[in-house]
Amino acid sequence: xxxxxxxxxxxxxxxxxxxxxxxxxxxxxxxxxxxxxxxxxxxxxxxxxxxxxxxxxxxxxxxxxxxxxxxxxxxxxxxxxxxxxxxxxxxxxxxxxxxxxxxxxxxxxxxxxxxxxxxxxxxxxxxxxxxxxxxxxxxxxxxx
Amino acid sequence: xxxxxxxxxxxxxxxxxxxxxxxxxxxxxxxxxxxxxxxxxxxxxxxxxxxxxxxxxxxxxxxxxxxxxxxxxxxxxxxxxxxxxxxxxxxxxxxxxxxxxxxxxxxxxxxxxxxxxxxxxxxxxxxxxxxxxxxxxxxxxxxx
Numbered sequence: 001x002x003x004x005x006x007x008x009x010x011x012x013x014x015x016x017x018x019x020x021x022x023x024x025x026x027x028x029x030x031x032x033x034x035x036x037x038x039x040x041x042x043x044x045x046x047x048x049x050x051x052x053x054x055x056x057x058x059x060x061x062x063x064x065x066x067x068x069x070x071x072x073x074x075x076x077x078x079x080x081x082x083x084x085x086x087x088x089x090x091x092x093x094x095x096x097x098x099x100x101x102x103x104x105x106x107x108x109x110x111x112x113x114x115x116x117x118x119x120x121x122x123x124x125x126x127x128x129x130x131x132x133x134x135x136x137x138x139x140x141x142x143x144x
Numbered sequence: 145x146x147x148x149x150x151x152x153x154x155x156x157x158x159x160x161x162x163x164x165x166x167x168x169x170x171x172x173x174x175x176x177x178x179x180x181x182x183x184x185x186x187x188x189x190x191x192x193x194x195x196x197x198x199x200x201x202x203x204x205x206x207x208x209x210x211x212x213x214x215x216x217x218x219x220x221x222x223x224x225x226x227x228x229x230x231x232x233x234x235x236x237x238x239x240x241x242x243x244x245x246x247x248x249x250x251x252x253x254x255x256x257x258x259x260x261x262x263x264x265x266x267x268x269x270x271x272x273x274x275x276x277x278x279x280x281x282x283x284x285x286x287x288x
Contacts, residue, residue, distance in 0.1 A: 002232060003232045003233060003234040003235070005231055005232075006231065006232065006233045006234045006247075006251050006255075007234045009247075009251060010234065010237060010243065010244070010247045010251075013243050013247070014243055017243065018243075029238055029241070030237065030238050030241035030243055030244040031234060031236075031237060031238070031244070032234060032235070032236030032237050032238050032244065033234070033236070071254070084230070086228070086230055086262065087149055087150060088146060088147045088149075088150065089147060089150045090147035090150045090151045090154065090175060090176060090177070091147070091176070092175075092176030092177070093154060093174065093175060093176050094173055094174050094175070094176050097173070097174035098282060099154065099157050099158055099161065099162075099174055099278070100154070100174040100175070100176065102278050102281040102282055103150075103153075103154045103157070103278070105281055106274055106277045106278050106281060107150050107153060107154075107274075109277065110215070110269065110273075110274070110277070111150075113265075114262055114265055114266070117261060117262070117265065118230065118258055118261070118262065121257075121258055121261065122258070125254065129254075130250055130251075130254070133250045133253065133254070134243070134246050134247070134250050137246040137249055137250060138242060138246055
C-alpha cells in the first residue's frame with residue numbers, strides 16, 4: 001500500500017499551517033510514521049521546488065502558495081510514476097488470436113482516458129482546498 | 145498487479161464475438177494465462193449472472209446484451225472490492241495533533257469523490273463500446 005501521496009498532503013498541511021515550523025521528527029509524529037520516511041518525502045518535495053528548508057532555522061517552508069499548489073503536482077512529486085495509474089493490463093495476450101492482438105490498444109485507450117480524468121481533477125484541486133476542508137472539519141478552528 | 149478486470153473484458157469479448165464458443169482452455173490461450181485462472185474469472189462472471197455455460201455444449205454465452213453490460217458491472221464482478229480504489233490513506237495519523245485528527249475525513253472525501261467519478265465513467269461504458277473500438281482497430285474486420 002503506497003500512502004506517500006496522502007502522507008505528503010498531510011506533511012504539506014503541517015508545513016503550511018503549523019504555528020511554529022516543524023522538523024521531520026515532529027511531522028513524523030503527526031503523520032504516524034518515522035522521521036526517515038518524512039525525510040524521504042520532504043526530499044522529493046524539495047526537488048520539485050514545492051518546499052525548502054529554512055536557512056539557519058528548523059523546519060520547512062512552502063515555496064508555492066497553497067492556492068497554487070495542485071494535488072496533481074504533489075502527486076507527481078512523490079510518485080514513482082508520472083501518470084496516475086488505476087487499472088493494470090494483462091501482459092501476455094496472444095498475438096495469434098485477433099482479439100488477443102488488438103485488446104491492449106483498446107483497453108489502454110479506455111484506461112488512459114479514465115486516468116487522464118483523475119489527473120485533471122487532481123490538477124483542479126489545491127492544497128488550499130484541503131486546508132479549507134480541514135477548517136470545516138474542526139468545530140472551532142485550528143488550535144482549539 | 146491485478147489484471148483480472150482487463151482479463152475479464154478480454155474473456156467477455158471472446159465469449160460475445162467468437163464464431164464458435166470457446167472453452168476455458170481456448171480463452172486462456174488468447175488471454176495469455178492458464179485455464180484455471182480463466183475458470184476462476186468465468187466462475188465470478190457466472191455468479192453475477194453475466195455469463196452461463198451452454199447446456200450440453202462447450203463454452204459460455206453472455207446472459208446480458210453487450211450494449212447493457214457496463215464496464216463497472218464487469219469490474220465489480222471480478223474485483224475483491226465493491227468500490228474502485230485509487231489512492232491509499234496513511235493508516236496511523238496521530239489523534240493528538242489537530243491535523244492528524246482531521247486528515248482522514250478530509251482526504252477520504254477527496255479520494256472518494258475521484259473514485260466515484262471513475263465508477264460513473266465505467267458505468268457509462270459498455271462491453272459493446274469495447275467491441276466497437278476493437279472493430280476500429282482491426283483494418284478489415286474480424287477474421288481477416
